[in-house]
Amino acid sequence: MIAELGLAALWLAAALAALQLVAGFLAVRQGEGDLAALVRPAAVVQGILCVFSFLMLVWLFVRTDLSVKLVAMNSHSDKPLIFKLAGSWGNHEGSMLLWVTVMSAAGALIAFVERRLPERTMQATLAAQGFVALGFYAFLLFSSNPFERLPVPAVEGNGLNPLLQDIGLAFHPPTLYLGYVGLSVAFSFAVGALLTRQVTPEFARAMRPWVLGAWIFLTVGITAGSYWAYYELGWGGWWFWDPVENASLMPWLAATALLHSASVLAARDALRAWTIMLGVVAFSMSMIGTFLVRSGILTSVHAFAVDPERGSFILALLAIYIGGALAVFGLRAGSVAEGEKFSAVSREGALVVNNVLLSAILGVVLLGTLYPLLTEAMGVRVSVGPPYFDPVGAVFVVPMLLVMMVGPLLRWRGDRLARINKLAAVGFVGVLAGLLLAILLGAGVLPTIGLALGIGLAIASLLPLRGRNVRRLPLATWGMVIAHLGVAVALLGMASESAFSEEKLAAVKVGESASVGPWQVTLAAVDPVAGPNWTALEGVMLASYGGGSLTELHPQARSFWSPPQETTESALVTRWNGQLYAVLGKAADGERWQVRLWWKPFVTLIWYGGLMVALGGLLALVGRVREDLRRRYVQRKAGERRMDLAQ
Amino acid sequence: MELACDAQVRTQSGKGTAVSAVKAKHQRLVLVIIALVALVAAGVIAAWALRNQASYFYVPSQIASDPPAPGQAVRLGGMVQANSIRTREDGVTIDFVVGDGKALVPVRYSGIVPDLFVEESGVVAEGRLQADGTFVADTLLAKHDENYVPRELQEMNDAHKKAVVAETTQ
Numbered sequence: 001m002i003a004e005l006g007l008a009a010l011w012l013a014a015a016l017a018a019l020q021l022v023a024g025f026l027a028v029r030q031g032e033g034d035l036a037a038l039v040r041p042a043a044v045v046q047g048i049l050c051v052f053s054f055l056m057l058v059w060l061f062v063r064t065d066l067s068v069k070l071v072a073m074n075s076h077s078d079k080p081l082i083f084k085l086a087g088s089w090g091n092h093e094g095s096m097l098l099w100v101t102v103m104s105a106a107g108a109l110i111a112f113v114e115r116r117l118p119e120r121t122m123q124a125t126l127a128a129q130g131f132v133a134l135g136f137y138a139f140l141l142f143s144s145n146p147f148e149r150l151p152v153p154a155v156e157g158n159g160l161n162p163l164l165q166d167i168g169l170a171f172h173p174p175t176l177y178l179g180y181v182g183l184s185v186a187f188s189f190a191v192g193a194l195l196t197r198q199v200t201p202e203f204a205r206a207m208r209p210w211v212l213g214a215w216i217f218l219t220v221g222i223t224a225g226s227y228w229a230y231y232e233l234g235w236g237g238w239w240f241w242d243p244v245e246n247a248s249l250m251p252w253l254a255a256t257a258l259l260h261s262a263s264v265l266a267a268r269d270a271l272r273a274w275t276i277m278l279g280v281v282a283f284s285m286s287m288i289g290t291f292l293v294r295s296g297i298l299t300s301v302h303a304f305a306v307d308p309e310r311g312s313f314i315l316a317l318l319a320i321y322i323g324g325a326l327a328v329f330g331l332r333a334g335s336v337a338e339g340e341k342f343s344a345v346s347r348e349g350a351l352v353v354n355n356v357l358l359s360a361i362l363g364v365v366l367l368g369t370l371y372p373l374l375t376e377a378m379g380v381r382v383s384v385g386p387p388y389f390d391p392v393g394a395v396f397v398v399p400m401l402l403v404m405m406v407g408p409l410l411r412w413r414g415d416r417l418a419r420i421n422k423l424a425a426v427g428f429v430g431v432l433a434g435l436l437l438a439i440l441l442g443a444g445v446l447p448t449i450g451l452a453l454g455i456g457l458a459i460a461s462l463l464p465l466r467g468r469n470v471r472r473l474p475l476a477t478w479g480m481v482i483a484h485l486g487v488a489v490a491l492l493g494m495a496s497e498s499a500f501s502e503e504k505l506a507a508v509k510v511g512e513s514a515s516v517g518p519w520q521v522t523l524a525a526v527d528p529v530a531g532p533n534w535t536a537l538e539g540v541m542l543a544s545y546g547g548g549s550l551t552e553l554h555p556q557a558r559s560f561w562s563p564p565q566e567t568t569e570s571a572l573v574t575r576w577n578g579q580l581y582a583v584l585g586k587a588a589d590g591e592r593w594q595v596r597l598w599w600k601p602f603v604t605l606i607w608y609g610g611l612m613v614a615l616g617g618l619l620a621l622v623g624r625v626r627e628d629l630r631r632r633y634v635q636r637k638a639g640e641r642r643m644d645l646a647q
Numbered sequence: 648m649e650l651a652c653d654a655q656v657r658t659q660s661g662k663g664t665a666v667s668a669v670k671a672k673h674q675r676l677v678l679v680i681i682a683l684v685a686l687v688a689a690g691v692i693a694a695w696a697l698r699n700q701a702s703y704f705y706v707p708s709q710i711a712s713d714p715p716a717p718g719q720a721v722r723l724g725g726m727v728q729a730n731s732i733r734t735r736e737d738g739v740t741i742d743f744v745v746g747d748g749k750a751l752v753p754v755r756y757s758g759i760v761p762d763l764f765v766e767e768s769g770v771v772a773e774g775r776l777q778a779d780g781t782f783v784a785d786t787l788l789a790k791h792d793e794n795y796v797p798r799e800l801q802e803m804n805d806a807h808k809k810a811v812v813a814e815t816t817q
Binding site: 234235341342352356357359360361363364367368371382383384385387388391392395396505506507565566568583585586588589592594596 | 674678681682685686688689690692693694696697703704720722734737738739757758759760763773786
């Protein structure tokens, strides 16, 4: 009954999305009418129905209803409750339902709260949102029904992929999805504004919180995914240039560019067409990401639940949305392109350069990710990896970081470089200091550049605070400073990890020691332990930093029984200056155990930096929303006063 | 500051429009050209770098017929041959043989092998070919689940894959 309720709600929501599309479109064509009044309520009810449908699926997983195919395939009654919950989105059908749910909930929220834009633009936006949602409803209902029943209920479930049975990963996909789907909102805004030719600073201000929100979730999702891969896969790496990782990086790059160009549009009424274009591109990147992940068309270590048929469905949706949006763009771009002129040396000039460079980086990543597909069409198998992405990416990342150091110091409208000479010199000294440090420590080429620019950017990103009353600084400015500082911090972590990591691989008997960097590690015991749905061999290691006090580590080699699979659980000791990373391998021969140890100086800065970037976004979002509310309040008061005067 | 500037800019925008539309168009054209040049540059650099990547992924028969230069970083994909995994004295270095049905390549790897590294199953190794014809791997690619088959290996792996599909779609 629960499954049928969920499915019925999903059909109803799809019908409302269709209504939203038709009514919204007619409203744009014919202006106000009876149908136009339906657009906002349709969006709100659609959101509620879809959330209800998703909750029904979660309930099925909590009860482990084995008559539902999806539950039987992906869950097991022995599983801890939290992973039963996570199981509802840790698979293809569930994750697509989550996608649509987030999207329709966002649509409902827009319909409910957004009052700044002209009503017709809002209706066009909601119509576009309905259009996008409709494609995904069709996908779910015709090709990936999450509520499908089994002819005969299963006796016991298959279980969830053990690698997904990790608290970090349980919440990683929903976080990324909030980001992907948030960009669909940006897409709808862009299409809506194009349809009514209302590409104004007001439009940029209305769209910006949604892009910021999506971007924050993407940032957190990428950071968390990187840390998860680092500690769960047991290989000690944090970025792989895997197509699935790139799938989340590309929308992030586009959204970063979009955020900055929306700032220019909001402040200076320039870059209209470019901002719209980025809105379309950002969502296209989300769709391409979904396509890459779901179709299994590219080799990926992360590809779950792949199915070529579903891949074609997503590809068709991709073609319709992007093709449609580009067609509208082509027809309308000419009429919105008029914007303010500005000088090259100014805040917006720097932002334009940053946008161009971000787009170039996006192009580099996109080409590298899709290249194997292109050559395969010509019958050649290749795989593209770090030897391509690292140097080619650096060609564009390095100038972008330099612009990041200077841009925030420039004024809007127009500035002279001479004014910021002294400030820029401070950042430059930072770069030199970093360069010197890296050369003294003997880092490789890319880590040296990373360290130099990291230190320079860290200093430069604090310079906008100079001479300002920090208490009265707007939150949005704080956000920018902290986000830019976060980029510097992450960069320092990456450079330090790749330059100074030390590794030790050994086979040791119980009681024997191995050393790596300043650490001395003794394997004290190897014991069998058991968890709720796994057994493991657990190593007890005693680690001492430079002869100091002992810390215990417990790396495990786990065996899950449903599905039968082995995983490696690394153990970490975190100090302020880095992490010790330990993995227990297999029994080498009789008494010896394989042990892998890494000392990774300052590796944690990578993820702290990522979180700082997200925090910066959050501060900017809070600042913007607060400013909007204040503005709305003032307008209402002014309106009331006018009414009083009129009487 | 941005917000303060917002207000300031709006009050001044009346003067700003005095700039002739022709000039604004001219600037837009310059911007478009700069953007295009940057993107084309990105494309050219990427394409140039990608041409070298064409020789990044190898299967054993390619190594036999047209080997990469010793020391060049490449990926080797193939099937781990039956009864070929040997552990050396140090307990952490293993030797095994990767084949694609046409040729064989001996591989040496020091490290903890991925959980799903077993004989008669696909593997992708990153590393370098030595002058003596041994492939020294730095990394054996970790896999997320037992159903995953590297795409490069699908053809030689079809029998295995069909078995997996049959198992998972029962």
